[in-house]
Amino acid sequence: MQQGNNRVAGASANGARPSTLSYFKWAFVVTFLGLALGTFLGWEMTRTVGGTLTIFFICAVLAVLEISLSFDNAIVNANKLKEMTPQWQHRFLTWGIVIAVFGMRIVFPLLIVVIAANIGPWQALVLAATQPEQYSEIMKSAHLPIAAFGGTFLMMVGLSFFFDHEKDVHWVKWLEDKMSRYATIRGIEVAIVLITVLIFSRFLGPVESQVFFSSAIWGLLTFLLVEIMGGLLDSSQQTLQAGAKGGLGAFLYLEVLDASFSFDGVIGAFALTHNLFVIAIGLGIGAMYVRSMTIMLVERGTLAEYRFLEHGAFYAIIALSVIMFVQPLVHIPEVVTGLGGATLIGISLWSSIRWNRHNPSHD
Template sequence: MILHYFKWAFIVTAVGLVLGAWLGWQSSGTLAGVGAAFFICAVLAVLEISLSFDNAIVNANKLKDMTPVWQHRFLTWGIVIAVFGMRIVFPLLIVVIAAGIGPIEAIKLAATRPEEYARIMNEAHLPIAAFGGTFLMMVGLTYFFDQEKDVHWIQWLESKMARFATIKGIEVAFVLALILGFSRLLPAEETDTFVYASIYGLLTFLCVEVVGGLLDASEETMSAAAKGGLGAFLYLEVLDASFSFDGVIGAFALTQNLFIIAIGLGIGAMYVRSMTVMLVEKGTLAEYRYLEHGAFYAILILSVVMYFQTLIHIPEVITGLGGAALIGISLWSSIRYNKREQAAA
């Protein structure tokens, strides 16, 4: 039963919404404040789910090759890191670095001067978008630039990308060219920040790939069943962090209360985890052959949107709906393919 997979998500939703309503009462002392906090938590949860549905598919793709032990570790430790680390510690860390203050002072700033906290977060949007956009772009391109990939959704495009994958480093060259191109569109005072943050995003992806490969290779020498262990876990955690950037920054457009943001995005993260578990256990990726393609196209679009957000404001709801639409089309294409195969059998 599908609802079984969302049991904990439902529990966290109930607890989170009650806690959000309580925060609304504490901050305003009115029923209107309670309703506003309750509503914002719900909207943030929906925003997080819409932005991260493709994250669930990519997680499931990686998890299906991991041992049960590491699957369990990612789905337990990973959710703690995702909710506590990315939705609470990450925004605090940005303020600590940007404002040059200590962690305790950052928490006090979030609690007593939320407007100043939000201002610092928004000012940090440029390097965050550049870093996260670059990392996600490498994730998407690496999937398509794969000479062993033999299932293509958009045949004319993906077959060419698979063929060009024999050229070593082609995806890195493509991303570097795009970084240089976008840097020319930015004001001169922002160019260095964008380029440095983008390069760090690229280096992070390459380091995660190298370290992940070394870790998993060393584990395989100890145990043949250790495929997809610590290295894959590390990769998924960094990937989840990159997906979180857009939601965390966008949340400040709805509220400046860090704790309400953490509750709303945390609720959404629980649903993403539940979807990931369902996709792995039900074998949905194998059943719908183009679903994975849609998720990686959504990742590429998200990465480009994050680049454009350094130039203009793009509402997060558009990003979320765009990704959901692509995944929906890929699901529809998969169902059509399955029907054709059944008719031909």
């Protein structure tokens, strides 16, 4: 795995371009091990061939769900990762994936139950193993604050990309040109997010509205604090490498971003199964493919080659944030969320290909 990580920092030093499949080598290994573990778990749980095949199928479906929901996450990761120093690229692709798989897919759901049910971590783990239905109900009861927190953080991420006065490549030109010009207005993204939160909170009851609004404020504060910490931490590293933007601050930003993306997948997974360990296996497999896609996007320079691909990803992020705000009011199937993001990214890719054809001399 060390060799695969180092490719990002010093890609194609010998001029050879790795095949697409080579980027997914470790993802295939994890898929095999994960599905084998899921099969074993299914047999231990049910002692029937039918039950075992059901668990196997759920693990596979969860992996596909995670990939479909997180493709835009891979693009955003690649966007940030290309600015990071080689050392921090390697750390994100090793430590970061451990945190993503074990932290967000196992520890995070346990912490939600610990806080919501006011029980100890070990009790939460026992509850997940012995009473998965009750565990699932506790998780679902915490969906409102999670949706408000994650939706606010993701909306800030998406708007910050477009409200940038230095941004000169526009996909939806009539809209993005105005957003770029208005970016000089201090705090415009924050104002838009707060207005959106206030609008959605008015459709909830008094108690739910208070929970929604306070959780959204925490999401906004988290984004701002991560931005501040990123600036302070990374500025101290610029003496080590001229122009280096990516260090501990960027690492923390990507981890919080991954957490926000994971909220929807973790909650949605309970629609397929109540078993925390099956969910961890399925989503963990999907997370490895997101990591592999991130490496491929950075090494191949895909974001530079397809100029509107990032735009599609950030539009998908804003759409996901709105969906998270809507979910406390109306249930939206995860397949709609995944297909919506994939469609926006697909259209942006098609637009990029068309632009390249009409501008063949562009370097």
